Structures are given as structure tokens and as C-alpha cells.
Amino acid sequence: MPKVKDVEPIELHGDIWKHITPGEVILEARGITKRYPGGVLANDHIDFKIRAGEVHAILGENGAGKTTLMSILFGLIQPDAGEIYVRGLQVRFRSPEDAIRMGIGMVHQHRKLVPAHTVLENILLGHPKSKGVINIKDAEEEVVAIAERYGFRVDPRARVWQLTEGEKQVVEIVKALYRGAKILILDEPTSALTPVETERLLESIETMTQDALGVVPFITHKLPMVLAISDEVTILRRGRVVDRLKTAEATEQILAQKMVGRPVIFDLKKPDVTPGKPVIQVEDLSARNNKGLIALKNVSFTVREGEILGIAGVAGNGQHELAETLMGLRPAESGRILFNGQDVTHLPILDRWKLGMGYTPAERTDVGSIGDFTLVENVAMNYYFDNRYNHAGFLDYRGLRQLTERIIEEFDVATPSPDVKIQTLSGGNLQKIILGRVLSREPKLIIANLPAQGLDVGATEFVQRKLLEARSNQAAVILISEDLDEILSLSDWIAPMYEGEIVDILPAAEAKKDIIGAMIAGLHQEH
Amino acid sequence: MIAFLIRSLEAAMIFTFAGLGELVDQRSGILNVGLEGIMLFGATLGFIAAKTTGNYLIGFLVGIGIGALLGLLHGFFSITLGVDQVVSGMGIWIFGFGMTTYIGNPHTGPLGLERLPTWFGISPFFFLALFMVVAVWFVLTKTGWGLNIRSVGEQPSVAEVSGLKVARIRYLCVIFGGMMAGFAGAVYGLYYNPVWNYNFLMGWGFISLALVFFSMWNPYLLFGGAVLFGLLWQLSLNPQMFFPGLASRYIWRMVPFAMTILVLIFISTNWFRSRWGAATPEALGKPYHKE
Numbered sequence: 132m133p134k135v136k137d138v139e140p141i142e143l144h145g146d147i148w149k150h151i152t153p154g155e156v157i158l159e160a161r162g163i164t165k166r167y168p169g170g171v172l173a174n175d176h177i178d179f180k181i182r183a184g185e186v187h188a189i190l191g192e193n194g195a196g197k198t199t200l201m202s203i204l205f206g207l208i209q210p211d212a213g214e215i216y217v218r219g220l221q222v223r224f225r226s227p228e229d230a231i232r233m234g235i236g237m238v239h240q241h242r243k244l245v246p247a248h249t250v251l252e253n254i255l256l257g258h259p260k261s262k263g264v265i266n267i268k269d270a271e272e273e274v275v276a277i278a279e280r281y282g283f284r285v286d287p288r289a290r291v292w293q294l295t296e297g298e299k300q301v302v303e304i305v306k307a308l309y310r311g312a313k314i315l316i317l318d319e320p321t322s323a324l325t326p327v328e329t330e331r332l333l334e335s336i337e338t339m340t341q342d343a344l345g346v347v348p349f350i351t352h353k354l355p356m357v358l359a360i361s362d363e364v365t366i367l368r369r370g371r372v373v374d375r376l377k378t379a380e381a382t383e384q385i386l387a388q389k390m391v392g393r394p395v396i397f398d399l400k401k402p403d404v405t406p407g408k409p410v411i412q413v414e415d416l417s418a419r420n421n422k423g424l425i426a427l428k429n430v431s432f433t434v435r436e437g438e439i440l441g442i443a444g445v446a447g448n449g450q451h452e453l454a455e456t457l458m459g460l461r462p463a464e465s466g467r468i469l470f471n472g473q474d475v476t477h478l479p480i481l482d483r484w485k486l487g488m489g490y491t492p493a494e495r496t497d498v499g500s501i502g503d504f505t506l507v508e509n510v511a512m513n514y515y516f517d518n519r520y521n522h523a524g525f526l527d528y529r530g531l532r533q534l535t536e537r538i539i540e541e542f543d544v545a546t547p548s549p550d551v552k553i554q555t556l557s558g559g560n561l562q563k564i565i566l567g568r569v570l571s572r573e574p575k576l577i578i579a580n581l582p583a584q585g586l587d588v589g590a591t592e593f594v595q596r597k598l599l600e601a602r603s604n605q606a607a608v609i610l611i612s613e614d615l616d617e618i619l620s621l622s623d624w625i626a627p628m629y630e631g632e633i634v635d636i637l638p639a640a641e642a643k644k645d646i647i648g649a650m651i652a653g654l655h656q657e658h
Numbered sequence: 659m660i661a662f663l664i665r666s667l668e669a670a671m672i673f674t675f676a677g678l679g680e681l682v683d684q685r686s687g688i689l690n691v692g693l694e695g696i697m698l699f700g701a702t703l704g705f706i707a708a709k710t711t712g713n714y715l716i717g718f719l720v721g722i723g724i725g726a727l728l729g730l731l732h733g734f735f736s737i738t739l740g741v742d743q744v745v746s747g748m749g750i751w752i753f754g755f756g757m758t759t760y761i762g763n764p765h766t767g768p769l770g771l772e773r774l775p776t777w778f779g780i781s782p783f784f785f786l787a788l789f790m791v792v793a794v795w796f797v798l799t800k801t802g803w804g805l806n807i808r809s810v811g812e813q814p815s816v817a818e819v820s821g822l823k824v825a826r827i828r829y830l831c832v833i834f835g836g837m838m839a840g841f842a843g844a845v846y847g848l849y850y851n852p853v854w855n856y857n858f859l860m861g862w863g864f865i866s867l868a869l870v871f872f873s874m875w876n877p878y879l880l881f882g883g884a885v886l887f888g889l890l891w892q893l894s895l896n897p898q899m900f901f902p903g904l905a906s907r908y909i910w911r912m913v914p915f916a917m918t919i920l921v922l923i924f925i926s927t928n929w930f931r932s933r934w935g936a937a938t939p940e941a942l943g944k945p946y947h948k949e
Contacts, residue, residue: 207819228821243816245809247940256809257820261802306820423928 147218148234148313151343153184156219158204158235158314158345163213165199173199174210175370181314183343186336188357188378190350191367192390192587194557197349200367201316205237206230217314231257236312238303240319246292250274250285254306278305281335296323296446304335315339317348321356322585325445326615326648333360351587353614354383366390391589399595399620402603406623407436410576410607411457416466418456420449425464427452428631434576434607434624439598441622441639442611444651449631450611451493454580457609458490459483470576481516489513489574491565493581493611495558499565502554506546509553510535510568517572538567543593559590566594570601577601580611595621615644615651629653662892662899664779668850669862670881670888671787672842676866677873677880678794679838683729684870685798686831687811687941688736691747693839694863695754696728700843702758705854706765714774718844725840726833728754733832737825740945751863759856769852783845788881795877807831811939814946824946842866861911865891868918874925874937887914 151157158181165174173196181187191197202208204215206224215222217233224230227237244253254274255261261270271287278285283301291299300323307315321329336346350357357364361378366389374389387395412433420426427449434440444450455461457468459480467476475483492498500509511531514520520527520534535549542563546556553561562582569577579598583591598621602608612618618625622639627650634650676693683690690696700721708717728750735746774781798804806827809817814824843859851858865887872887873880893900894910924930925937 205819226821226823227819228823231821237819239819243813243819245812245816245940247812248805248809252805252809253816255802256805256817257822261805263803264801265805419928 147220148311151183151218151313153182153343155183156180157183157217158347159216160200160204161214161216163200163203163210163215165196165203165208165210172370174203174213176213177367177370177372179365179372179375181345181347183313183345184340185363186340186346186348186361188348188350188361188364189367190354190357190364190386190390192589193351193559193585194369194587195367195390196370197351197367199370201237201318201349204230204316205235228257231310231312234311234313235316236304236307236310236314237316238300238307238318238320240322242296242299242303244291244299244302246290248291249287250289250291250294250302251287253291253302254287254309256306258310274305274309277309281305281308281338282331283335297325297328300324300332312344314345314347317346319351319353319585320348321353323446323613325652326644327652327654328445329356336360351585352583352591354386354588355616357381357386358383368392387588391587395588395592399592399599401599401621404437404603404605406438407605409433409435410471411609412469413457414467414469416453416456416468417464418452418461419464420452426631427456427464429466430631430633431466432624432626432633432636434609436575436605436607437602438623439602439608439610439621440636441618441625442609442628442633443615443618443625443647444611444613444628446613448628448651450628451580452631453628454490454492454578454609454611457578458488484513484572485516487572487575488578489569489572489576490578491562491569491580491582493584495561495565496554500553500561503552505551506539506544506549506553506556506564507532507535509564510538513568513572534571538564538571541571542567542597559586559593562586562590562594566597570597573604574606576607576609578609578611581613582610583612583614583617591617615647618647619644627651660779662896666888666892667784667885668781668888669891670884671781671784672846672850672862673866673869673884673887674787674791674881675783675842675845676839676863677869677884678790678877679835679842680867680870681873681875681877681880682794682798682807682838683831683835684942685811685875685939686807686828687814687939687944687946688733688828688832688835689743689747689943690729690732690750690832690835690839691744691867692728692732692750692754692863693747693867694859694861695751696725696836696839697843697846697863697866698754698758698857698859699724699728700840701847701859702762702843702854704840704844705769705847705852706762708771708848709765709769712771714771714848717848718841721840721844721847722837723840725836725838725843727836728840729833729836730829732836733829736945737828737832740947743943743945755857762854762856765854766856767854769848769854771852773852774849781849783849791877791881798877808939811941814941818948828946839863839866865914868915872914872918872921874921875939886917890914 161178163174163177166172177200189197203210206227206229222233251271255270274287283305285301285305339346358378364376364378364381365372366374414431415429417425417429418427442450452461456463463476467474470486515526520530532549539549544560544563582594598608610621624636625639625642626633626636627647629651676697680690680693703724704717704721707720708714732746732750735741736743806822810824810827817824869880869883869887872883890913894907897907897910
């Protein structure tokens with residue numbers, strides 16, 4: 132490895148960012164290589180160029196090396212080899228501070244904000260102006276001015292924990308811009324946004340490119356977004372750049388194929404299933420969130436055998452509370468839940484499992500699995516109470532191991548053995564095993580909370596296919612998703628949620644994306 | 659009666675010094691339950707230094723210095739090594755208890771120096787305590803340093819990606835906390851109770867620690883709590899003065915701790931949280947490792 136001389140980062144408002152002409156290369160990466168201690172080659176000689184005034188999307192599945200590359204560009208980890216140039220000047224980022232000072236701004240998918248602080252405090256954190264006594268009034272004015280320049284609205288005095296996901300993202304973008312970022316890295320920028328918010332973000336990005344900023348979205352799914360937003364795409368697979376093309380020359384099919392390495396079916400075939408008798412009836416159900424406020428308000432619906440009810444909505448509108456209340460993880464404030472005609476509203480969780488309810492939680496690593504336990508032990512968590520595997524209090528580990536092997540086989544889980552710790556699995560494989568242990572119980576009702584959230588194209592397709600299979604086997608499915616395309620392609624009925632209420636329940640055949648998009652944004656309540 | 663009040667305020671100012679240091683420390687996410695040990699060290703070494711040199715200033719400086727060193731030690735354990743902060747703090751307390759008993763034993767007895775001057779009976783340290791309360795409040799809420807400290811104590815990973823050096827900020831806070839505790843101990847041993855005996859601090863470090871939780875991490879509430887705890891302590895020395903025959907002094911000494919528990923219950927209720935958010939620094943007591 133050639134010895135790279137440390138370049139002292141220059142204060143941002145120094146000479147380096149003067150006189151940018153649109154189209155000039157402002158960031159260049161050459162031969163970025165990173166190997167992790169386990170031997171995984173996460174980045175293998177990655178090259179790309181970011182130009183001023185252009186949107187350059189970096190596309191790749193989970194495990195393609197996107198996160199590593201992003202962390203290197205932001206100074207969170209150091210590459211083993213390779214060079215980074217900012218406006219032709221070779222730089223080395225030893226910490227995020229170095230990257231920030233060279234004009235790199237990062238908008239994280241898992242928001243990096245302090246919930247207890249105000250919006251302004253979050254934006255000021257780490258800013259050179261926030262040394263010594265802070266002039267709050269001036270700072271507020273400057274922040275609002277920057278936000279308005281790009282079409283955002285922010286309330287500097289609001290506390291971050293009170294904001295929606297979309298608003299938090301705006302805070303992160305404004306924070307980066309206020310810090311003087313010229314190259315904005317966006318990690319999965321639209322994954323938590325409503326269609327209306329997505330539209331607004333695209334307009335803001337348009338303004339940014341007019342100001343000759345370089346915008347670099349990193350995207351795993353949401354291919355339409357790539358086509359709508361970018362000028363150029365670099366596609367990563369297994370740590371390598373597999374292709375680079377002008378967006379104008381690309382289609383969704385081409386991108387997906389290059390990402391996954393095989394053709395991907397986008398139109399899932401939804402077989403005709405005749406719905407049977409009602410499995411779950413929910414009447415006027417209400418529940419509180421963790422802050423003690425009513426977050427689920429008088430929700431009623433019925434799901435029958437062989438039906439998928441799609442709960443659409445932006446995070447934090449009561450879907451999570453709904454799932455937890457149905458499963459008994461959260462007490463119902465009022466209303467009742469009938470499961471096959473039996474009132475289960477106050478039944479313990481274990482009894483609900485035994486009756487044939489199944490749940491795949493959105494928090495796969497916190498609620499869905501115990502990282503330090505093996506695959507077999509994690510599968511056992513849905514079976515320890517089952518007479519087939521529990522003989523008078525003794526667990527049948529041999530049987531459980533065989534069961535786990537069957538799940539690994541059937542659900543195509545990539546793992547060296549069923550005896551490894553589950554935390555070694557990637558997100559997609561973890562979700563497959565969680566889904567597999569629930570579906571293998573052949574439940575009559577499946578509550579799938581964000582089943583494909585954060586999964587790559589291949590795993591998403593797999594999970595969706597499995598849910599449709601369960602539907603064909605006469606299971607009732609409650610699908611909670613923030614992805615309207617997913618809701619539209621899988622559901623029989625669609626229930627958009629806004630602020631804890633179900634706005635309406637529409638048959639999927641008649642549902643239109645823009646109407647549902649408006650409903651989950653609270654713009655379509657009056658009818 | 660006046661003497662009773664003045665004596666209470668003197669206790670309050672010592673609680674305030676130690677509590678303010680611990681408050682800053684905890685706001686940055688580091689819990690130091692070894693306050694009692696650091697104060698014992700500050701009191702004992704400050705006492706010995708002043709007694710042997712005959713100079714109060716040297717006594718106080720030694721107190722502050724040993725506090726800084728012990729703060730640094732706690733920082734090394736909890737920040738660099740990432741060990742359980744309660745274990746490290748308890749270690750410092752036990753170490754302080756044993757070492758000061760050993761070192762101080764030959765010096766048992768009164769300090770033998772002229773008393774420090776007072777202003778109408780009120781110690782100048784009391785005004786210093788008042789000033790420090792306002793200063794800590796100002797720094798924490800109105801300045802960039804305060805924002806950095808609070809952020810590091812809430813979400814260190816956020817501070818990191820915002821370009822802050824988490825470990826450095828935490829070290830500075832834990833050293834500040836140690837200096838304040840060492841100073842509080844020195845004030846105790848050189849002014850409030852200048853007669854050395856083993857364990858002559860009688861749990862004041864733990865009262866100061868409880869005070870931080872009682873204050874909900876607010877310097878003004880901390881000062882109010884310090885005055886209240888000072889009055890209760892004074893009362894416990896002489897309960898029959900106000901409530902003849904009612905409970906022993908040991909029951910009265912327990913009251914500050916009981917009240918702290920009530921406050922802790924109060925701030926963890928849904929009612930409180932839904933109105934005021936969480937009062938506790940989110941990352942308190944959690945070691946932080948870079949991603």
C-alpha cells in the first residue's frame with residue numbers, strides 16, 4: 132500500500148470550494164478497498180466520480196458493500212487501500228469531523244439525531260459556530276433561511292422526539308447544508324417517506340443540483356426512485372462495481388438484474404383464492420403508545436381466511452401499536468379482538484400463539500431474535516411450548532434441529548450451519564428464518580410487521596412470495612408496510628392509517644396509489 | 659436558630675459542590691457512584707496538607723488535585739476500558755474508605771489552624787456555590803460546550819457523526835466532577851468539620867449523589883435540593899429540637915434518600931414523560947464504543 136500523506140483538512144470556507152463549475156468532478160474515489168477482520172472483502176477496488184450539480188445514485192443489495200463505502204466516505208472507517216480526492220486534492224478522513232470539514236454531508240437512514248434536544252440544538256451540534264455562547268436567535272434565522280432555500284419547513288424549537296420520520300430527515304438534510312456540505316450522501320432517502328414527502332424531497336434535490344451540489348443517494352430498493360432522481364448510477368454487487376450507466380439508458384428491469392445478478396420478477400402473481408370464514412374481527416380497538424398517549428383510535432376490521440389486509444401508513448401512525456395490541460404485547464385500552472369467534476382481547480401472548488396467531492415483528496434484532504442464541508434456539512422460541520418438541524418440560528433439541536434445518540432449506544437461508552449465533556446472519560436471512568419459524572407453525576393468522584423493510588430486491592421478492600403462499604393455504608394475513616407498492620401488489624383489502632385511525636378500507640382492485648398516498652398523509656380524511 | 663440555619667446552608671454548599679460536579683459528569687453520560695470515596699480523599703489529603711504546611715490554600719489545591727486524579731482514574735476505567743461504571747465507582751469508594759483510614763490515622767484530631775473567615779457568619783464558599791450553580795446552568799444550556807456535553811450524554815453516536823470527540827468530552831467532564839468532589843471534601847475537612855477521624859464524612863458523598871437524581875439533572879433544582887437536604891441533615895443531628903421524641907436521627911438521615919426515590923418514581927411515570935420527555939440522560943452509565 133503506497134504511503135499516503137495526511138492532508139490537513141482545510142476549514143470549509145477556505146479556498147477549496149470556490150468557483151465550482153457545474154459538471155466538474157468534485158469527489159473522486161479510486162480503488163477503494165476494505166477487508167474486514169473476518170476476511171470479508173466488503174469493498175474491492177471501487178472507483179467513481181461525483182460531479183457538481185448531478186445526482187449520482189449508488190445502487191446495491193444488502194451486503195453489496197454500500198454501507199462500508201458510505202462509512203469510508205464519511206470517515207467512520209478507514210479503507211485498506213485506495214484514494215479519495217476532493218476537487219483534485221487528495222484527502223484522508225480519519226473521522227467524520229474531517230469529512231464534514233471537507234464538505235461531505237451525510238443523511239443517515241437510522242437518524243443520527245438526539246431525540247431529547249430541539250431541532251436547532253441538533254443542527255448546531257458540531258457546528259463551528261456553536262463554540263462558546265450560542266446566539267440562538269441568529270442561528271434560528273439562518274437555519275430557517277437555508278431550509279426555505281430548499282423548500283423545507285422546520286420549526287427550530289420543536290423537540291426531535293415529537294417529529295415524524297420525514298421531518299427528522301429534513302432536520303438531517305438542513306443540518307448538513309447548514310454545516311456547508313457540498314456533497315450530500317443520502318442513505319435510503321425515501322424509505323420512510325410518504326409519497327407526498329417523496330415528491331417534495333425530489334423537488335428539493337432539484338434545487339440542490341441547481342446550486343451545484345453533488346447529491347449521492349445510496350439505494351437498496353425503491354428502484355423507481357433511482358430512475359426519477361438520478362443522472363448517473365453506479366451499481367455494486369459483492370463489493371465490486373458491476374456497472375455504471377446514465378440513468379436515461381436504464382430501466383427498472385435492467386437495474387434490478389445488474390444488482391441481483393439474475394432476472395427479477397416484479398409482478399408477483401397473486402393466485403385467485405376464495406375467502407373463507409372470518410379469522411379475526413377487531414372492534415373499536417384503542418391502545419396507548421410508549422409515551423402513554425392514545426396512539427390507536429377505535430380501529431375496526433375483519434380479515435377472512437385466504438385474505439391479506441394491507442395496513443398502509445407512515446411510521447408512527449399507530450400501525451406498530453396495532454400489531455402489538457393484536458398480539459397481546461400491549462394492553463388494549465378499549466374495544467375487543469375476536470379470533471375465530473373467541474374473545475382474545477385479554478388473553479396472554481402464549482395463548483394467542485397456541486390458538487394459531489403468528490407474529491413477525493418489525494424489530495428483527497431486538498424483538499424477533501436473540502443475537503447470542505443459535506438458529507436452533509431462536510426457532511425454539513416459537514416451539515418450546517409445543518407438545519411435539521416439549522416432553523414434560525424437556526426440549527427435544529434433536530427434533531428442533533431437524534426442524535431448523537427444514538426451515539433453512541425451505542426458506543433458502545444462507546448460513547453455514549443451524550448452530551451459529553443468529554446475529555451472524557444478514558438482515559435478509561434473519562427475516563427469512565423468523566418468517567420461516569412462524570409460517571412452519573401453519574398459523575391461521577399472520578401479523579407481518581414491515582416484513583420486507585430494509586431487505587434487498589431478492590429477499591423482498593422471496594418474503595412476499597411466502598406471504599402469498601400462506602394466503603393460498605387459507606391463512607389470514609395482516610400486512611403492515613410503509614411501501615405502497617408492496618401493499619398494492621399483495622393485499623386484497625387496503626386500510627390506510629393516519630394518526631391512529633383507519634381512514635378507510637378499500638378493496639385492492641379499486642385502490643389507486645395516489646388516493647392511498649393522500650390518505651396516509653392525512654389529506655383525504657373528509658369523506 | 660440562626661446557627662441552625664447557617665449550619666444547614668454550610669452543609670448545602672458542600673452538597674452543591676459535589677452534586678454539581680456529578681451533575682456535569684452524568685450529563686455527559688458517566689455515572690460516578692464513587693463520590694464518597696473522592697470526597698473522603700479530598701477531605702483527608704487536604705486536611706493533612708493544610709495541617710503539615712499550615713496553609714489552607716495548599717490544602718484546597720491538594721483536595722482538588724486528588725479529585726482530578728480520581729476522576730481521571732474513573733474515566734480510564736469507564737471510558738477507555740468500558741467497564742461497568744457502577745463497579746468502577748464502587749471500587750473508588752472502597753479504595754477511598756480504606757486508604758484514607760490508613761493515611762489519615764496518624765493525623766486524628768483537630769486541624770489546629772485559625773478558622774477561615776466568614777461574612778456575617780456565612781461562609782464565602784456559600785457564595786462560590788451560588789455562583790457555580792449559575793455558571794454550570796449557563797454553560798449547559800446556553801453554550802456550545804454545554805450542547806456538546808448534553809449530546810454526548812444523550813446519544814454519543816450522534817455526537818460522533820456530528821464531528822465531536824466523545825471520549826475527550828467525557829474525560830473532561832469526569833475530571834471536572836472529580837475536582838468538584840475533591841474540593842467539596844476539602845471544604846468539609848478544612849472548614850465544616852476540621853477534626854479528622856476515620857470516615858468522618860459520614861455518607862455525605864452518597865447524599866450528594868442522591869441529590870443529582872433528585873434534581874432531575876437541573877442545577878437550580880439541585881441547589882434547592884441541597885438546601886433541603888442540608889436542613890434535614892441538621893435536623894437529624896438534633897431531632898428533639900423540633901420534634902421531641904419523634905424518631906431517631908438515623909430515620910431523619912434516611913429522608914433525603916427516600917425523597918430521591920420518590921422523585922425517581924415520579925420522573926419515570928408516563929404522566930411525567932408524556933409532558934416533559936425523558937429527564938434522565940439517555941446514555942447515562944452506558945459505555946460507548948466507536949462503530
